[in-house]
Amino acid sequence: MINPFAFVGRVVLDFFQTIGSVAVFAFMGLSHAVRPPFFWRNYMRHFIEIGYLSLPVVALTTLFSGMVLALQSYSGFSRFSAEGAVAMVVALSITRELAPVLAGLMVAGRIGAAMAAEIGTMRVTEQIDALEALSTNPYSYLVAPRLIAGILMMPFLVAVGDIIGVMGGYIVGVYKLGFNSAAYLQQTWDVLETEDVVSGLVKAAVYGFIVTLMGCYHGYRSTGGAQGVGRATTQAVVSSAILILIANYFVTELFFTK
């Protein structure tokens, strides 16, 4: 018969063990990002992979989110004659929330999964052992470039997503809902404050760190052949998505709680 106290204790211990393990992994990865050797080709590869090759998916996501937001807020606000707030809602929602969160989730699916699969495959095919045999620290070679690329490239992606998302709202607002073009842009410009954009970019950096950390961590620790790599990939995406949503609350509170 299962002892309920032992069961709860085991779950709690496993939870803290995982947190500790992730924290140590993150520390090792980041510490190797600030000390030589630096594998610049790997850094460039991941900068391009995250910052450039993820652009289409982030652009499409934010474009249609901005468009939908304009439509939804117009139909909602028209109930109490507040249609004029559409530009404001689109600009604030996109820059503060939608662009960073949607970009984070998209990159988690695209990059986090790929990282977990690649590193997991390297683990089960002894390529990580081979790196060590070749006097190369896997944290320097594999983890640090990915973490830094995630932290630096996600804000770039979100900045582009901000512009495209706002333009999505503009397209619907001006060409479908009949807003005046100049007035829409002016209202957007007037309502946006530096803090709105900066908070979104900080969130992006945090999400970039989360996605790459989860991808690397789960891949690095994968065991058991193809099945283990598949499991690592799933865990990387699921844990990234959950942590992004949790971190979203805390970063928002950090910026906007007076």
Next chain:
Amino acid sequence: MLKIQGLTKSFGDNHVLRGIDLEIERGDSLVILGGSGSGKSVTLKCIMGFIHPDAGTITLDGDNLVGLEGRARSAMNQRVGMLFQHAALLDSLPVWENVMFAPLRFGRVSRREARKAAVGWLERVGLDEAIAGILPGELATGAQKRIGLARAIAAEPELLLFDEPTTGLDALVGRQIDALIRSTITDMGATAITITHDIDSARRVGDHVAMLYQGQIAWSGPAANLMQSGDPVVDQFVHGRLTGPIPVPALPEARA
């Protein structure tokens, strides 16, 4: 000289190594023979530092190999080359970068020089220059093993480790790999350890053979004496007998 004394390693209740003692003279080739789960791979991983032994010492020309971390481990690994069981080539790098990974990593050569040198190493293991620019995943297992061998020797190490070099290869390619290993050891004058359960390969590659059984060295001697060792464990293993001191699980009787 590589010296292993009292090497012990357990995983929970599974006592894999129970005090291994081995001495390999410089330039000598030792084959560690043994069945699945006998502790061959664990021994090799202890030498490479992938696994920390519970007890015992390993020294290379008097320098300790156990418990090294960071730069000390990195410096020691530059003195050791390893051919992995499935080659373990970095599949994101072309063949020539795999071969010259260590020299490039330590800035000993420019990329142009490295590419040129890689072609020389590839030719040495019987491969054509044409494959230098392609990714390892596009090549057959035998070619991957050769590239793994080229990578292991490109840093000109003092100690060479070969993990099941003929596993997964047909008899002809396996024979070629053995011949390459043998000539490499002779040409470089490196100390070599090969782990395998392939008897023919062991006789071709080794000067000496050590038989690992139940975590201990059951027998060791010249490779030429392997087939007439007089040891019942070695005798059963090398002749593939189903009866003897090594327990063999009974199979269900074949249906008529």
